[in-house]
Amino acid sequence: GENVEQHPSTLSVQxxxxxxxxxxxxxSASNYFPWYKQELGxxxxxxxxxRSNVGEKKDQRIAVTLNKTAKHFSLHITETxxxxxxxxxxxxxxxxxxADGLTFGKGTHxxxxx
Amino acid sequence: DVKVTQSSRYLVKRTGEKVFxxxxxxxxxxxxxxYRQDPGLGLRLIYFSYDVxxxxxxxxxxxxxxxxxxxxxxxxxxxxxSTNQTSMYLCASSANRWEQYFGPGTRLTVT
Numbered sequence: 001g002e003n004v005e006q007h008p009s010t011l012s013v014q015x016x017x018x019x020x021x022x023x024x025x026x027x028s029a030s031n032y033f034p035w036y037k038q039e040l041g042x043x044x045x046x047x048x049x050x051r052s053n054v055g056e057k058k059d060q061r062i063a064v065t066l067n068k069t070a071k072h073f074s075l076h077i078t079e080t081x082x083x084x085x086x087x088x089x090x091x092x093x094x095x096x097x098x099a100d101g102l103t104f105g106k107g108t109h110x111x112x113x114x
Numbered sequence: 115d116v117k118v119t120q121s122s123r124y125l126v127k128r129t130g131e132k133v134f135x136x137x138x139x140x141x142x143x144x145x146x147x148x149y150r151q152d153p154g155l156g157l158r159l160i161y162f163s164y165d166v167x168x169x170x171x172x173x174x175x176x177x178x179x180x181x182x183x184x185x186x187x188x189x190x191x192x193x194x195x196s197t198n199q200t201s202m203y204l205c206a207s208s209a210n211r212w213e214q215y216f217g218p219g220t221r222l223t224v225t
Contacts, residue, residue: 032212043118043204043216044157089156098164098211099147100172104156 002027004092006105014113019080021108023090024072030092033073034102035064038087047088048075077110085112117141118207118217126223133192135220137205143215145208146188148172148180150201151219157204163188164211195224 003026013019023033031052036044050057050064050073057064061080066073073092077084088108093101121136139146147162149172159172161180169180177199181189188207192199200223206214 034212036216041218043206043218044214045216046213049213091157099145099206099208099214100159100162100170100211102159104158106154106156 002030002092002094002101002103004090004103004105006090006108008108009106010109010111012111012113013080015080015082017080019077019084019110021075021088021090021110022072023074023092023105024070025092025103026071027092027094028068028071029094031095032093032102033064033066034091035075036089036091038089038107040086044089080112082112082114085110118205118215120203120205120217120220122220123218124221124223126225127192127195128225129196131192131195131224133195133222133224135190135192135203135205135222137188137190137207137217138186139188139207139215140186141207141209141215142185143207143209144185145211146182147206147208147214148178148188148190149204149206150174151204152201160190195222197224200224 034049038044063076090105091102118139148160149157163182179191203220205217208214
């Protein structure tokens, strides 16, 4: 089955700097890669996703890049703000499956230092 | 906004009790999911449902069952709670089988 590895487990950056979280996956058939943000006491929230026919996707300060050859994808947050502090999860799902096929990474705790 | 509500934020039960966790969504989504979240393990899928009265096993269904009698409600049942089922339980719904909206979670402690 699919295996998703996420690094780092904790990331501390100064407010205003950029943050990058990386994930690798094992199943070359995976073609859907969402990123979720989980704030303290809340459920995960989908912040951005990408499909394997696209190499990069941006939404304001957030971007995701995908390298299918290397089987890795990354979340980039620019101009970080205190409200970006949260746990971020990546996930991957193979072709032919929906969200029921998602395998999640173990999460990255992003800390924005004032 | 999509709203997914879960019946309890915190629940404490004894070993052997039958436990019901309720989830309700208000956006007429056909697809609903139950996950458990444990430190260092991420999210793991227990059961999902793509239609009323339909249910499918996820990755870790052992010790759990589900019920979906109405489109908006998806219940997770622990037939006989055990201490290894102490966890955070998250419900999600989706209109298109992809973009999931999660509830706030129920932190269950089994003593």
